[in-house]
Amino acid sequence: MKKILRLNQLTTKLSRRAMLGGAATAAVAIVQTAQGKSVQGSISVAELLPDDPTKRVGTLAGEVGTRSSFEKLVKKPSEISSRSPLQDFYGIITPSDLHFERHHAGVPVIDPAKHELLIHGLVDKPLVFTIADLKRFPSVSRIAFLECSGNFRTGKETMSPQDICGLTSQSEWTGVKLATLFREVGVKPSASWFLAEGGDAAVMTRSIPVKKGWDDAIIAYAQNGEALRPEQGYPVRLFLPGWEGNTNVKWLRRIELGDAPWHTREETSKYTENVKGGKIRQFSFDMDARSIITFPAYPKTVEKGWIEIRGIAWSGRGKVARVEVSTDAGKSWQLATLQDPILDKAHTGFRYLWHWNGADTEIMSRVTDETGYIQPTFTQLIEARGSDGGYHFNPITAWQIKSDGRVLNRPER
Amino acid sequence: MESLNSTLLWLSAIVTFWVNFLPDSEGQGWLYDKTPVVVRDTFPATFGIGRAATPVEIARLDIDVRPDGKGLPPGEGKPTVGKLIFAQKCAACHGVGGVGGPNESLVTTASEGTKKRPEKTVGNYWPYATTVFDYIRRAMPFSEPGSLTNEEVYNLTAYLLTANGIIDEKAVINAQTLFVPDDWKGGPEIK
Structure with missing residues (x-):
């Protein structure tokens, strides 16, 4: 048995390698061989994942911490940018x-x-x-x-x-x-x-x-x-x-x-x-107030019953004054709870507890900033701009909740 | 004895707690030292950090060009020469004649203007010719940024302006006719 001295690096190709059927490498680490020699070696998932973690000494302290290999957070790159996994x-x-x-x-x-x-x-x-x-x-x-x-x-x-x-x-x-x-x-x-x-x-x-x-x-x-x-x-x-x-x-x-x-x-x-x-x-520097529900959101699915709707809201012109959530496709709006700290020009967390009865509906959020500006709908933005996209587009984003639990974006065009 | 000691220590700790953290008379919280902290942030007129920039090093970095021409180096360009350079160094990304390349057209054709969303090019969207010069010089070609001589940049600029039908000063699209500055200060209106 190899003794793990220091975990160095987790590979991101875990699932692909596992699918290929080879010995899946979960990590590269400094390990101690049976002869007591310290070498760099790969460690398989099986070696890292004992049946009972209380019966096995874990990895020793290292120089740099790493994200759990069970968490697959990745940016989504295109040719010119790479996007944060807000969900x-x-x-x-x-x-x-x-x-x-x-x-x-x-x-x-x-x-x-x-x-x-x-x-x-x-x-x-x-x-x-x-x-x-x-x-x-x-x-x-x-x-x-x-x-x-x-x-x-x-x-x-x-x-x-x-x-x-x-x-x-x-x-x-x-x-x-x-x-x-x-x-x-x-x-x-x-x-x-x-x-x-x-x-x-x-x-x-x-x-x-x-x-x-x-x-x-x-x-x-x-x-x-x-x-x-x-x-x-x-x-x-x-x-x-x-x-x-x-x-x-x-x-x-x-x-x-x-x-x-x-x-x-x-x-x-x-x-x-x-x-x-x-x-x-030109020179439209300020970022307009915006919010988005990050849970539930595609690609997650939901179950009937209590759901804590969560999201972030922000404004380039000051603090978030309030966030409202609609669970009936925009017919009515309820105040969401804002999570401290509510900082000037900063993402602010919001939550709204909702009991879903299992029927098809749409959920959405809208923010009001301290200047009194209310996040507009896509239609309102088109009206104001005379175009249906481009820079500084911050419309209300709606999620369709399907009766089978799927959550899908509601495309605006 | 040890048990007594331990008990005394606990009692002492509790007494200390109550002495230090009695509710205040106004009932607004716990007592603590309310002497205002005097902030003496002495900002000197100068920190004396940094070194003086020499005119030579400023000149080496100061490559920007303004719409009034400030910053333009000596030189001139000819569209015919620029056309040859464009075909050699630019057409792979911006298309033959500046139209239809994989990385944006630079020249507006007559048919483009009839589209619902005409592609934004030097001819229909860029308000200043100086911006064309400045940008080509600082960042193009994409694979060899900053490799062009001032003369090449002048020639390319002349070519792009000619190809877009912007000849001399007579047909210049400028900031006064196309662009408006953002003067919105917030509030309920959607703008």
């Missing part, structure tokens, strides 16, 4: 490895010892900061969501919350206030916009009003207590609470202060949306 979460903090990804030329590999942030333009003293420099400044942390403004998909019944709006995630972000750096470089009163530029292959740029920089922008180097994930901009990113994901420029290498926006590709040909009158809205 698999129980809280408001997104595990860092499951935070959604969106980038425009891949995830760069950046040596933090060589990375620098330049701030120049309409400033008294153009300065260059190393990552170590940034960490010497007074720091700040806040929990806030980050959502891609192109975060709405519909069209099929077999869509999960991840498929519909998985481009939203939440973390505790830590860094230095941009205002602190603005003071250090001496931003001139004539500066009204700044350009944020990434150090990835897209060298992505966005123009941001200077006011946001003074208000609450963070130059973030940490996420959920550790350094940023590479997909989230390691070693440093711009974080703008409540603003569309694209403005939160990752792998930040340069900030230029100016007196007008630059009208970059991302803020003209992309990240703009139709509004009434044949015009196109």
